[in-house]
Amino acid sequence: MSVDLSGPLMSAFRKAKKEFEEAIKKGDKETARKKALECSRILKQLAKYDEFNRESYLQKAKKWETIARDVEAGRYGVKRKHRPMKEGGSGREAGTEDGEEDKFKQYVENLITKSKVKWNDIGGLEEVKMLMMETVVISALQRPESIQPWKGILLFGPPGTGKTLLASAAAGSLNATFFSVKASNVLSKYFGESTKIISALYEVAREKAPSIVFMDEIDALTTRRSGDQSEASRRMLSTLLTELDGFQDKKSDILVLTLAATNTPWDLDEAVLSRFPRRIYVPLPDEKATKEIIKINTRGLDISRLDLDAIAEESVRRLYSGRDLKNLCQEAIWHMIREENRDLHKLAELPYEKLRRRSLKTRPLEMRDFEEAFKRIKSPLTRKEIERYEKWAEEFGG
Ligand SMILES: Nc1ncnc2c1ncn2[C@@H]1O[C@H](COP(=O)(O)OP(=O)(O)OP(=O)(O)O)[C@@H](O)[C@H]1O
Ligand SMILES: [Mg+2]
Structure with a gap:
């Protein structure tokens, strides 16, 4: 549930x-x-x-x-x-580390996650899903030498529309090793050494292929944002671009697909864009997608009393993203749970093991749960911002 x-x-x-x-x-x-x-x-x-x-x-x-x-x-x-404090590092890590290389490899290994996300956990985005499925399948199939899969795909769109989810689903469906990297995390933790992380990352990705490297917030690495780009992020980006240029061994089945995501595609410069010829717009959900996302986020609960059309219409009007919809559902569910379990807050004091043995009382979701939830969820977006994405998609997407 x-x-x-x-x-x-x-x-x-x-x-x-x-x-x-x-x-x-x-x-x-x-x-x-x-x-x-x-x-x-x-x-x-x-x-x-x-x-x-x-x-x-x-x-x-x-x-x-x-x-x-x-x-x-x-x-x-x-x-x-x-241990000397690393520049920009928190210096809070516990334990000891042997040798430089191990340190980087260990960090990279920690980026590996097992993705359980399936394509049907994603509502809407039919075209995007289809495109990603094709890419993923082509990468895995036996094929003539002249057919090369994309090495890099850029996902762009407003926050919370399912970019991370799509990358996870691609990894989950391929059963690929999934590396989830946030540029800003690497920079803040290994400031001066971030290029070594990138090299180690692709080395391990090749060792553990098929792999998907998910590079989140790629815009954090590029120049345009504030005009001033730190030396560290410049070097990290250039290593990344070199890796993306890297020659793909045609005969071997080594698949290392890089998926990059951004909320601000207009911050990306030519050097980055040219490595990602496939640029996929991940838009806000329409009414049909909204209903699917609501169903996904209320799985296991009775929603037969809801007027999904009305909820979807209101959500689209309010420019809700998938994340907003998830939060909306959680708020509605919580409203129902609180009504059914009056002393729920007291459970917070219980030790974890005891919590695990309890179960919650539930009832079918009602429209009033959603009416309450709507009051609490506000989209951060404006129509003008959406138009900016659409315009960029028209000009540079594809
Ligand atoms: N199309 C969708 N179908 C189902 N759930 C969705 C969808 N889009 C978003 N969600 C929900 O919202 C959450 C956040 O989505 P996700 O992390 O993929 O957004 P994002 O596009 O990567 O956002 P950001 O740009 O802020 O990183 C997901 O974990 C999921 O619960
Ligand atoms: Mg994301």
């Missing part, structure tokens, strides 16, 4: 983390290890409820597993004091 339990889970996580820190202070290794594993478990649960932050939760979950191992091996925090 698509009920978002991230609130109670977050408080369970904070509690486990605090207990971990206390155990570390006391030198109680066994408790600390257990609590670190508990943190990892909760984060994995959170990843299930929060598709948008899924990758980041999974990465954090892996980090807590490393912490648990480090605690067990007596390595936790040992070198921390002596």
